[in-house]
Amino acid sequence: METAYSVQQIQSSYIREILAAASDKNVISLAGGLPDEKTFPIHLMKPAIEALTAMTDVFQYGATIGYEPLIVHLTQTYNLPETHRVMTCTGSQQGLDLIARAYVNPNDTVAMEAPCYLGAMQVFGLAQANLVTVSQDESGPDINELELCFKTTSPKMFYAVPDFHNPTGVCWSLEKRNQVATLCIKYNVVLIEDAPYRELRFSGEPLPLVSDFCPDHSIVLRSLSKIASPGLRFGTVSGKQSYLEPLLKVKQGADLHSSTPIQAIILGLLQHAEFPKHLENIRAIYRSRYDTIFRAVQAYLPDECKITPTEGGMFVWVTLPECDTYKLANELLANKVAVVPSPVFYPTSAEPPSAIRLNFTNADPEDLVTAIQRISQVLKNTPY
Ligand SMILES: Cc1ncc(COP(=O)(O)O)c(C=O)c1O
Structure with a gap:
């Protein structure tokens, strides 16, 4: 049976592929938009x-x-x-x-x-x-x-x-x-x-x-x-x-x-009387993870990498010197870190800036730092 035209023109999702690869427990995933399941109320x-x-x-x-x-x-x-x-x-x-x-x-x-x-x-x-x-x-x-x-x-x-x-x-x-x-x-x-x-x-x-x-x-x-x-x-x-x-x-x-x-x-x-407390709790946890990833990016990534500060949410956006971010994301995956490259988030094929999206809510603080150190190594070792 022929698929509807509207479905035919939908590209297979790169993010689905990367999330599948990131489910390997040896990979530190900063790729998905996942809350920390330990916080589920x-x-x-x-x-x-x-x-x-x-x-x-x-x-x-x-x-x-x-x-x-x-x-x-x-x-x-x-x-x-x-x-x-x-x-x-x-x-x-x-x-x-x-x-x-x-x-x-x-x-x-x-x-x-x-x-x-x-x-x-x-x-x-x-x-x-x-x-x-x-x-x-x-x-x-x-x-x-x-x-x-x-x-x-x-x-x-x-x-x-x-x-x-x-x-x-x-x-x-x-x-x-x-x-x-x-x-x-x-x-x-x-x-x-x-x-x-x-x-x-x-x-x-x-x-x-x-x-x-x-x-x-x-x-x-x-x-x-x-x-x-x-x-x-x-x-x-x-x-x-x-x-x-x-x-x-x-x-x-x-x-x-x-x-x-x-x-x-x-x-x-x-x-539930404790729901507001639950919200305060997750905000405090995510704030501390954000502080961790922010400091790690500043400490370990090359100076040309710029992190956009935020006051909430689950993601940071890190712009990079011009490079092939798909190639970079694949190399990072080989080094057991999953990130999402910027072109995925642009609907048109107009030149997107080189950047990666990093989720900071699903990995624990130690893993966040290790992930940034691995990204730093890959950026230093590989010309893109
Ligand atoms: C901006 C935005 N809108 C909507 C959704 C979908 O959320 P829901 O789980 O409520 O369907 C997401 C999930 O990541 C999102 O980032």
């Missing part, structure tokens, strides 16, 4: 898991929008206006897929930052969108480029990760948040604000969502994958009711609704 879910045995109703078919008591809780926590709704989905990745399927026709233009989250490129690629990119600096997207992009290509939506971006770790400044929201309103572009790393701020001051400045021109995706556990596959989509209605239609066709027992467990977790 399983003990905080235990009371809700045990209570399930007496909750026959959650094992019945449920509403597509989500488990009612959880929807009530989320509506309050997100402080949604009357006109807005939240729906639950199977990871925020499903939310993104629903958005693409509900709103993107082949050749519709979707704007995004470059570099960009791989899973978003895949979803919009499957929808056969025309992807246009805007470059990013240390405070967010280049505003002049963004305005030019909105003016000349009239994108339907602008997909962005303003809090601790994947792959660069960049967190948009308050000014950028305001400016982007203003442009979205002016050019009638819907902001798709993807915020899975937002709660992982370990230093600096919290900033408002970009969507707070353009609530009627935005859809927000949130996730429990990075702050609780990715295996739960739980995320949410929120926005104006009129924006969510088409998503509900698509979700109904996709899977009727997300697992209700899991949603009941999530409600128990979010309402």
